[in-house]
Amino acid sequence: MSDFEMELEVNGRKVRRRIEPGQRLLDFLRDDLNLTGTKEGCGAGECGTCSVFVDGKLVKSCLMPAAKAQGTKVETVEGLAKPGELTPVQRAFHKTGASQCGYCIPGMVMAATSALRENPDAGIDEIKERLGGNICRCTGYTKIFEAVELAREVIAGRLNPATLEADPAGESFIGNNVRRLDAPSKVSGRLRYAGDMVMPDMLHMQVLRSPHAHAKIRSIDTSAAEALDGVACVITCDDVPGEDGFGVFVHDQPVMARGKVRHVGEAVAAVAAEDIATARKALKLIRVDYEELPGLFDPEDAMQPGAPVIHDYAPDNIVKHIPVRKGDVEKGFAEADIIVEQTYETQQVEHAYLEPEAGIAYVDADDVVTVISPSQNITHHRHMLAHIIDRPINKVRFIMSPVGGGFGGKEDMIYQGMLALAAMKTHRPVKLVFTREESIIASAKRHPSRVTYRMGLKKNGRITAASFRMISDGGAYGMSTEGVMRKAAILSCGPYDIPNVQIDTYGVYTNNTPSGAFRTFGGMQAQFATESHLDICAEKLGLDPFEIRRINMMRDGAVTHTQQKLGSVSLARVLEAAEKASRWEAGPVGQRGPVRGDLGGEGTRQPCTLGSRIKSADGHNKEKVA
């Protein structure tokens, strides 16, 4: 232990501790003082989840060495209000529904508090500017802005504090804006996510990841790592007692690389040690002998005959092809007055939940292997882990910790298996928290897509036929690719009544970061193409975009592309609702011109322009804030 003794004030209490030189203020608060309301989202000062006050200034505690806080007054989210109480800012977040997953919220509450302390009369543009260093992935920020404005009004005495209370019950709790039950624990930093949890005698895990996109593993030598003081165990695929393999649809992914690696960042081995630093040191002592293989980085290359094979079970590198056929597409094109062709592309997208993957595993007194993690599917993970560790289902237990954002990205069991194996090998609790960089390289992304679209239409705008072919990069493992291709195919040509369709979606293996489940599961990629295409067709036919959609829309009793007969279809209602709410001014696509009545009115914000929008505070009610 270092001999640097630090003295400071934290949340109004004097604290004196010996600290490690180089320790971050964030770690000091979380690990030494157990103030886990301050979260780590990126460790690079980019997301703001770790925001605290140091001598009244908002700082990102992941960027500040703890030793620099010597003699300062530090205030964390836990210190804003007395235990059991909430500040007006926190109460306003509760009232407006400004917290969803809640992981960014302590930092957001700090930034909002700072904004109103700096200028109690801050307008909406200034509030937005002052929250600009804090990322939220769930809420779309809108309810957060509303909360800060509400708090401002209450603090200034322009609104009655009763505004922050619950709405009356009325005649039903259904349809009532009941305030979120989990919000008080989130706005105060009290809720513990997996990364905030500790258990007595707990070990810390670190993972060795592949530096290669595609390589054979000739050998792994863990002996030097195992010999290091403080290392409790090193695990590789050889420690898997049962059938190794997981995946949402096809179980093609081993807990750790088996025989070869298929993407950069794939887990190869893991160390559990007394502390993180020792575990990291041990990783450097593991020797892996790789033989690089030719890699595939484009799905169309992977589909070529003779392309390198990534998984032996799929010699054509196809994870899944979903065909949908209805009517006679050639006849439909023959009947068309115009045929419109276009290709569309969407990119790979990161979920960017603010809570990186984290978990703890232990074997309990009844020999039940237990994993606590923000898993989006504990039922399925329990099944898969039981096979992997060869235990009866009732000897495997998954506990779903509060999820700090998922969006589909936490459906894949990419680390829970390693935790379970290390806990079984050591009979001690084992904890793993991903860094942001690790989360980005090891977790699934939204499938990128290439769509080739062909649509035939009559002059009156009626669609006679559509052919839709989508090729998607599934990356190195199957994960949710099969389901994503299925949903993309079913939804592809949109909510339109098209008599003749030919739809094909292909998910393909490559050596890229795997693609998996991501909010809309292929629906977004497919309908981006369809909705863009309809506007191109409308332009060619001189139609208003609402008009072409109404001409072709599914109505009550419509038959879908997969020939399902629907009951009630609400498309006409939502089209009308959006048209009315936006005061849509009708006109053919491409001909409406810049001079019109519907632009810049109600429902729009002012565009951002550079300039000083942060006004200096006169501070007359500064002291009332939090």
Place this chain on the structure above:
Amino acid sequence: MMARRMRGRGVAASWYGIARTATIDRAGAWAELDDGGTAKVVTGVTEIGEGILTLLAQVAAEELGVRPEDVTLGDNDTARSPEAAHAGATRQTYMIGNSVALACRDARAKLFAEIADHWDVAEDTLRAFNGELWAEGSNLKMTMEEAVAVCKRRGVVPVGSGSFTAHGTGLDPVDGSGSPWQAYVFGTQVAEVEVDTITGEVQVLGIWAAHDVGRAINPRGVEGQIEGGVVQGLGQALMEDYQLDKGHTTTHGFAKYILPTSLDIPEITSVIVEDRDPLSPLGAKGIGEPALVPTAPAIMNAIHDAIGVRITSLPATPEKVLAALKAKQQSEQQRQAAE
């Protein structure tokens, strides 16, 4: 000559299926009317941010006649709760919400049977809401705390269970025919953008989002889902781009992987449309995923309306917008020269 800042509007519609695709989805829940007029509900999922716990407390309160804050939720544990399966596929309200409603109705029926006998009234005259229970057409009334005590004195613990299923069929492997979902939702979004034709920067100033959710259990929660979905769609439309170079990412942190922040956010007007689902005890469908679907195409259509160029490859970065504008100007010049 085009003005520097051009505005435009675009629209996109969408559809989406509720719960797991092309399979038989199911979920179970347990409920108990507890001492003090409180309630316990046990289900296998927990919060991922969408507001499911609050929604379940609302549903349980409504079905059992207590208040949302009286409901204790036991959640999230495969060894302590019935199967709920995954927190995704826009299935939480539909699958877990309905299974909790059925479990609560089961528990309530046991309580009502005892109270009806105790009061000597017909069971179907009993009503319970907000912590009170009464018999219609009489002056018989008691608190839920008293009702649970009466029930227990008669030797009955009012417990219930519920299982809800959404039937989908698999797709035919040749022609893809099948009925993958029993409930569908529809949505439409209008986007208004401003394009800076010198820098290529696109700002989204307004989004009007109309979505059918079946029935809004918590309208503010629905708005939150729409706003979050819209902003994720905006990120994909304009800035987010996970990049790889021979399998190695070059966007390994939030300095390189650009996400929407507070200054990127349009004003969002949500319009909730309710077309109740006849197969759902609650009438509700869902909103988590569908809210994201139309945003990016609505923005691309609005860019086209503003400056006459069509971006078919996401994201519409300033570089792409400028390249498209340049290509458009060149082709116009060529056409003019030819004329």
